Amino acid sequence: MIRIGTRTSKLAMIQTELVKQKIQEHFPKEKIEIVPIITKGDVILHQPLASFGGKGVFTQEIEQQLLDKTIDIAVHSAKDVPMQLADGLCIGAVLAREDCRDVLVTRTGISAKDLPAGSVIGTSSLRRELQIKAMNPFVEIRMLRGNVPTRLQKLKDGQYDGIILAAAGLKRLHLEQEDGLFYEYFSKEDFLPAAGQGILAVEICKDSLKEVMDCLNDENARAVLMAERAFLTALDGSCNAPCGVCCEKSEDGFWISGMYAKDGKNLQRVDKKTDGTQPADAVALAENVAASLKVQTVSLVGAGPGAKDLMSLRALECVRRADVIIYDNLISPSILNEAKTEAKLLYVGKRANAHFMEQEEINRLIVGEAKKGGYVVRLKGGDPFIFGRGGEEALALKKEGIPFEIVSGISSSYSVPAAAGIPVTHRGCAASVHIITGHEGKEKKQAIDYAVLAKEEGTLVFLMGLGRIDEITQKLIQYGKDVKTPAAVISNGLSARQQSVTGTLENIAAKVRKEKIKTPAIIVIGEVAALSEELIFAKQKPLSGKRILLTGTRSLIAKQEDTLKQLGAETVDISLIETYPCRAERTQEKLSTVSDYSWIAFASAMGVHQFFAALSEVHVDRRKLGGVKFAVVGAATAEVLENYGYIADVVPQRANAETLGSIWADTLNRKDKVLLVQGRQSSPVLSEQLKEKECETDSICLYETRQDMRRIEECRRICPDMDYVVIASGTAAEAFKEVTDGLKLPKIVAIGPQTAKACEKAGLSVTAVAKKADSEGIAQAVLQDIIQAGNE
Template identity: 40%
Template sequence: MKQGKVWLVGAGPGDIGLFTLKGMEVLSQAEVVVYDSLVGQGVLAKIPSSARLINVGKRADKHTMPQEQINQVLLEEAQKGYRVVRLKGGDPFLFGRGGEELELLTANGIPYEVVPGVTSSIAVPAYNGIPVTHRDFCSSVHIITGHRRAGKEYDIDFQALVNTKGTLVFLMGIAALNDICQGLLNAGMDPEMPAAVLQKGTTSDQKRVVATVATLKEEVERQGIETPAIIVVGKVCRLSEEFGWYERLPLADWKVLVTRPKGRSSRTADELRRKGAEVLELPSIRTVALEDQSALYQALDEISEYQWLVFTSPTGAEIFFEEMFSMKKDIRCLSSLKVAAIGQGTAKVLEQRGILADLIPEIYDGDSLGEALAQTLHGGEKILIPRASKGNANLVRILEEHGARVDDVPTYDTIYDKNPLIDVAAEITRGGIDCVVFTSASTVKGFVESTGLSDYSNVTAACIGKQTKAAADSYGMKTYMASKATIDDLTTLVEQIKTNKE
């Protein structure tokens, strides 16, 4: 049996952009993932679908599984020969009990690695414009656990903390906020010392309450706060208003769901994050090449008889070339054909194969592709369209009405997916998603299939084109359409929707 191994991986404070490259690499190869409640949804969405999931649900005093049992699970799964990733919020060695989890592994000779994570104690203040060190205000920073075991007194030397004159960061201390502030005051801290509570930093639910040590508890009660949150005490807190950069981004405090085919990178998500949105990427569909490609093989054997080769998706293009190469054919066999692509994404796949599209419609949808191609026809042309099993019927109809002979060849199926880790329906119901971005009609249907709601009237949908919008309209969503079917126009649309709602 193969040797198992455990990786303790820090998932960071929430923003997927703060998940490390090494963490992403290790997670992508995991066979078993043991995760807790503080792992951000963006990171959870990156867990490979092939991995077996074990939720240990740690948060404050609410544990799905006791620490001792977690340690045992890691040992047992590694002893079975699996690649085990222990995915922990923040950093595994900073109040993450990572050392405890390694003790049992060490005692039993299980190999392991530690992948550090970005800690909330530094990142969350940074996202709130609070530098934890600044030579004009302090020369040290101290990170303290605010968690206190039930029925126990704090084992914190508040006098020593006050004497450091440094920035104090308390993790897991919201339930004991009053005790912490009072402990500092009793130890002689200036009642006017700036202090802050920072809620759900680096996410769309980020919120900052700034006051003084003497008034922080009262201010938190007045403004309200949700956990997880951290407490920062020190003169640097007064810089938050001046240095608070994150909330100035155009899509800050917005959570946007981006639907896309599984396995396809999303420039849409990258652009939305650049504008400050918390982006949840959830593949609502995945594409699977047909096992029986005999119809495509026949078309490839007769490829010289066609005048046009038409691609309606990047996936269709990729599968076409894979099958063509499997037949020991290369792009020279396409030399007599003209090639059409439905949009820039598909055209890019063709460019990677050394082919420049002869035709791309101004509007990237099937109807527009058909109309644009029809204008070039004289009648009698033979056209090959390798695409999804359930494609836009209008495309074929338009071409045939203009005298073309069309071979509409299915090469892949579209399958609707649901992420087992993230309850999107619950997020939608509670208003946790501000906008859903759709790049095709099939992703709309995949979203509906995966969520299973009876009412979509509260869903704000940003759609890339008219067919996508029509699909969202059919489910009663509040729909908006990009001025042009490009990623830049789509992300600009999301920004406009947010501005209009404000």
């Protein structure tokens, strides 16, 4: 006796009869029983499949009976079989494929492309929805569930203007000739089917009924089914994924067409062929097609000449969206503070004679990361196509069939001279500008033609040429350039370390050595170089020339950066810590009864933000706060609270928990009920002070601070070149110590006494402590140290 399990629908029963007949052809004496099984998908008919489980809803109950041995085999439409089968089960046989196309059934016979705007099309498949909308964007899609006869009846009743069905189901039910209905069969070129559509799969317990499976199995159908399922698996797809795929075999190999809408909206399609004729070749091809569809457009982005505020809005958007950022050392480190906290940051920086990674390795890295399916940004200093080797990277991507885009950046070739007061073109001085690499290539066609350059009347700008400045100037003189031609060299342009030296073609090299000018530097030769002293526009400010490393959270750094930049400092943003929401046990319970508290105390500005976010999450009406008083740790926290519409009743002049407790605790009595809002790493000082007052106190933890160690190497690389580093918390102090262990450190500024103690505990020597725990306090601490150092 062979018991065959199947769904209860008419189509499922017909498909199972086909399997039964085929078994009986080979085993006429075998008794066969068909066991109808009701599945979850057969019961829930008024919801989209995605809303309650997907493909497994048509197989889970059947698979369980296989495992329980109450049935011996199960018959499925292959497109309903989930990617991951239950342990102990396998697809024992695959029957020859029926017509795999989709069909638009209408009452009018109007083709899909010509349906009037607003026509209602029934389908519950996102794959079908996207493809029909691509044919005719003006139709309206409405959910369609139920068995095939039920769906056709809904069409006849006028609930829909058209419905999309599988051709195989119509043919097996002999419903492809219904009176009063018209059938438009979509070609596979226009409309790709679901993986396995038109194929019947027989599921069994592993190592059972081998002879029976051998008689049922069609090797070609199995090969294409395994390929189509491999395609879905490679895309992490399911029945709900907007994927379409069709694999076909011919005498000279396999052909696969696959489509995918990763964002659920925009379809992409790839067609490929292989000469291999083995099933493994089909699977490999399917995975290759899927990999092509997973790949997103790689952005080759110009970060500008170094300063974060000189990159384009488009470039900034790319950085903020990126899953992977591959960057070099000619960008502002602060730019990476705009990246997602989960983004992968890969450093491939280089300078003359000190390559961290060769260009061929970088090309392979970009291609490899792109093939993983994430959004990759290659972030380069200046502009990718001006001696940035962006062309080489673009060609490497093109060779692999990976789409790319170029996001141009401000080039240092003109922005750095401008910062030194040199316009690279100027009426009466230079009507043209010539940008030349300071590195000559090995090939003859890449050699610098000094004979031609010496005759040019315009401005000559040499990038990456400082190490060859003697050769450059001597060659130009040798080929006829006037030795009195003005020249300038600008080092570390647009940074706090910017240095400029001006002279003439005959003495500029000597002046560079005398002033100890270092890379990166730009050489400008031409009459415009003489304008430098007249047009220099940078004004000295109190913190001009100082480089300050900011290590706090992004929100805190943003405030510090603005204040310090206005005073002339160059800030470098590397957030070694970040705050994340967290919700402790009983949070909802405490917030739901928030009106029971007489006081709410906030240990930080982040606590205020997270408190109101949590109130919204549990749908607590803010009017419940009407009778509550507020105590905050400092003026900055009071300002944030006021932005939410509430005025703090207690604000200490010194922003720390100990001061708050000392001035607030005396106003409390036993009748008061206090809610303390804090983070996981908040100081216990305030809680301990409240305990002494014997008033009822609850505390809720709504956020936590975590260390972000993605930029360890970058921090170590730039730290020796900093003048000051700002530490804004104990967690940041621990992170900074771990990151910079063994390095010579810049002067350390702590945001307050408690942070200073945390720094000392971590083994960091503090130079200055802000009297006020905000950006102005930090600035004043730095200024005071500069004054004091100048007086010594």
